[in-house]
Amino acid sequence: MKTYKHIGEFRAALSELRRAGNAIGFVPTMGFLHEGHLTLVRQAIRDNPVTVVSIFVNPIQFAPNEDYETYPRDFDRDAAFLEKEGVDYLFYPSAEEIYPDGFSTTVNVSGLTDGLCGAKRRGHFEGVATVVTKLLLIVSPDNIYMGMKDYQQLKVVSKMVKDLNIPCKVNGVEIVREDDGLAMSSRNFFLRKEERDSALSLYNSLSLVRKLINEGVTSSEKAKVDVINYIHSYKNTRIDYVEFVDPDRLKPVENLNVSFVCMLAVYVGGVRLIDNMVFYR
Numbered sequence: 125m126k127t128y129k130h131i132g133e134f135r136a137a138l139s140e141l142r143r144a145g146n147a148i149g150f151v152p153t154m155g156f157l158h159e160g161h162l163t164l165v166r167q168a169i170r171d172n173p174v175t176v177v178s179i180f181v182n183p184i185q186f187a188p189n190e191d192y193e194t195y196p197r198d199f200d201r202d203a204a205f206l207e208k209e210g211v212d213y214l215f216y217p218s219a220e221e222i223y224p225d226g227f228s229t230t231v232n233v234s235g236l237t238d239g240l241c242g243a244k245r246r247g248h249f250e251g252v253a254t255v256v257t258k259l260l261l262i263v264s265p266d267n268i269y270m271g272m273k274d275y276q277q278l279k280v281v282s283k284m285v286k287d288l289n290i291p292c293k294v295n296g297v298e299i300v301r302e303d304d305g306l307a308m309s310s311r312n313f314f315l316r317k318e319e320r321d322s323a324l325s326l327y328n329s330l331s332l333v334r335k336l337i338n339e340g341v342t343s344s345e346k347a348k349v350d351v352i353n354y355i356h357s358y359k360n361t362r363i364d365y366v367e368f369v370d371p372d373r374l375k376p377v378e379n380l381n382v383s384f385v386c387m388l389a390v391y392v393g394g395v396r397l398i399d400n401m402v403f404y405r
Contacts, residue, residue, distance in 0.1 A: 125207045127214045131262055134215055138176070138263065147172045150265035150292075152256060155179040156196040157205050160300040160308035164269040165209050167297055176263050177206055178215040180222065184230075185251030196313050215263070222258060230254045233280045233287070236374055240276050240387055241398070244364055252277055253284050260290055268292055273299045273307050275385060275400045279374060299399075301327065307399045318360065319393040325358040326388050326399040329366075333386045337403060342380045344368040355390060364389035364396065371402055381405060 128134035141148065149172030151164045168175045179202055186192035199216065206214055231253040236242070242249050260268065268285075270278050282294045300308050305327035306320075315323055329351045336347050351366050367387045368377050377384045380403070387400045 125203070125211050125214055127203065127216055129216055129218065129221065131217065131221060134213075135262060137213070141174055142264065146174045147267070148174045148176055148263065148265040149267045149269065150259070150263050151175070151177045151269045152259050153177060153179055153202075154181045154195065154310070155202050156198055156310040156313065157202045158300075158308045158310060158312075160271055160273065162205065162209060163300050164271060164297050165206065165211060167295070168267065168269050169210055171267055171295075174212050175210070176213045176215060176265065177211050178217075178259055178263070180215075180217055180219075180255070180259075182222075182251055182255045183219050184223070184254060185248050187245060187247065190245070191311075196310055215259075222255065231257045231284065233284050236276070236280050236283055239374060239376075240365060240367060240369070241389060242276065244389065249277070249280050253280060256281050257284065257288070257290075260285070260292055265292055267295055269295045269297055271299065272296045272402075273309070273399065275387065275402075276374060279372070305331075307397070309397060311395050311397065314395045315392060319395065322358040322360045323392045323395075323397060325355045325361055325392075326390055326397055329354050329388065330386055330399060330401040333401065333403070337380060344376070344378050344380055344384075347380060347386075351386070351388075355388075360393045362391040364391060 149168030151168050153161050181195050183192055230250050232250050233253050237249040272278060278296045285292055285294050306323055332354055333347055341347055348366050355361050355363055368384050369375060369387055370377055371383055371385050383405045385400050385402050389398045
């Protein structure tokens, strides 16, 4: 595995591969890798002769009161994981490399970012769209792989790629969970033991929605009240949002007779966790 920190050198290396006709699969990450990330990596390796992974904790997608400074980082650990998986190239730039002095351009995807995490974390998706656009222009991959745990992010990037005619296929990969159902996340590292048990409120409440649907509940408002009450039955939980939305437009739905996504954001102690489940009707 070859590691690059500078855009110019990295582009030069990849340009030779493209001239040889090699398809490139790309997995953007913020590091502190877990099985969810590695599942994306393995899919990229299966689909493409060349696989690129980036590790970059993107400062502009964090609000001033969020956890940019404390976000877990362990480059040597991550690099060892990627080497073992058979990744070809690792891109590990500094913030100054991606956002040099005088940088002032951002990318905004309107509509899909109005609600959910977009409403709760102002500027977050502008930061995501900007850095993913830059990375796509640097790597020029044929395929990009993103997890469905960040469902809104996946939809935002897909729309951005379509609207800007970026020649890359966006591949969503199913959520990877712990044995007890907790969605894998780098932020799980911060959960204390008593909070780890309460973190199961997210997955278990999604299972509750499935149960309600099977019992014939069609009102999203009733289901929402039941989910909120259920999550609040766990200690150390504070709900950021519980929403039932259309899978494509991410607009609220009232009737659960249609396909929808149940989207959750919950603080467990001081850790903000997200999860979702798609219900096809």
